[in-house]
Amino acid sequence: MAAALFLILAATSVGAVLGMILSRNQAYSALWLVLAFAALGGLFGLLDAPFIAAVQIIIYAGAIMVLFIFVIMMIPLSTALPPERRKATLFLSIILAVVLAAEMAVSLWAMLRGRETAGPGGLGSTKALGRLLFGDFIYPFEITSLLIMAALVGAIVLAKKRDKA
Amino acid sequence: MIPLSWFLALSAALFVLGVAAFFVKRDLITMFLAVEVMLNAANLAFLTFAKKQGLLAGQVIVFFIITVAAAEAAVGLAIILLVFRQRKSIKTDEVDLMKG
Numbered sequence: 001m002a003a004a005l006f007l008i009l010a011a012t013s014v015g016a017v018l019g020m021i022l023s024r025n026q027a028y029s030a031l032w033l034v035l036a037f038a039a040l041g042g043l044f045g046l047l048d049a050p051f052i053a054a055v056q057i058i059i060y061a062g063a064i065m066v067l068f069i070f071v072i073m074m075i076p077l078s079t080a081l082p083p084e085r086r087k088a089t090l091f092l093s094i095i096l097a098v099v100l101a102a103e104m105a106v107s108l109w110a111m112l113r114g115r116e117t118a119g120p121g122g123l124g125s126t127k128a129l130g131r132l133l134f135g136d137f138i139y140p141f142e143i144t145s146l147l148i149m150a151a152l153v154g155a156i157v158l159a160k161k162r163d164k165a
Numbered sequence: 166m167i168p169l170s171w172f173l174a175l176s177a178a179l180f181v182l183g184v185a186a187f188f189v190k191r192d193l194i195t196m197f198l199a200v201e202v203m204l205n206a207a208n209l210a211f212l213t214f215a216k217k218q219g220l221l222a223g224q225v226i227v228f229f230i231i232t233v234a235a236a237e238a239a240v241g242l243a244i245i246l247l248v249f250r251q252r253k254s255i256k257t258d259e260v261d262l263m264k265g
Contacts, residue, residue, distance in 0.1 A: 006167045010175045017179060017202055021186045026194045033198055040205050047172065047212040049224050052231075056208075059231055064201070064238045071242045072194060075249050093188035097181050104177040111173055116217055117166035123216060124224050137225050144232050151236035158243035 006046060012039040030068045037061040049124040172213040180206035193245045193255040197238075204234050 016036035020029045037060045045053040105112070133141055183202035190196050208227045215223025249255050252262075 003167050017182045029195050047216050049212050052224050052227050097185035101181045112170040114170055116169045132221050147236050151239050155239040155243040159246050
């Protein structure tokens with residue numbers, strides 16, 4: 001049952017990322033990615049992380065991707081369509097991807113042959129996560145709020161229209 | 166029961182797909198989307214190792230990664246808007262102000 005769920009979600013996420021690569025339209029690319037991130041949220045749930053799964057769906061598939069779609073809609077697609085890919089670049093990219101995949105397979109080989117399984121374990125209960133976040137990780141958490149503040153101000157300053165005067 | 170190695174294999178596959186998309190695509194927004202795919206592949210690996218070690222800290226790291234990704238998306242998209250406004254294009258081939 002769980003294995004079937006994993007296979008469905010994994011196939012959905014990989015297929016959605018492939019759809020994002022093959023799609024010519026940035027808006028469709030972003031929508032494919034929403035699907036991929038939602039499927040990844042399900043996988044996070046399978047890994048005993050229900051809170052992270054909810055955050056993934058709400059923040060990633062919700063907020064961040066909506067931001068992307070806003071920007072895509074502000075840029076006229078007719079003038080911004082991707083140009084034809086050059087054959088050589090495509091070929092080199094595929095070689096690079098294959099080499100990278102082989103490298104990862106080599107470095108993960110020991111783990112990939114491991115026998116550990118992801119059973120239910122109650123590892124990531126929201127209560128325990130909250131205690132850790134506001135206990136051991138309180139300083140990183142506070143610094144994160146500073147980071148978001150800086151990003152907010154930076155984004156407003158960058159994106160605002162300057163007066164020509 | 167699902168072997169944890171399946172999750173790692175999926176994470177590696179998604180990361181490779183993200184890298185490939187980053188190099189194949191030629192407009193800034195889709196390249197940025199490819200970076201998000203790579204970040205999510207890393208998140209999946211973090212959660213897998215957290216599960217393997219039984220340590221909750223791995224999940225806290227993922228929480229921080231998602232927060233940083235949100236900040237990065239806001240600033241990055243603002244920069245893309247700025248580039249589009251000045252160059253009237255978001256193709257990487259036409260952003261050649263620095264003559265790279």
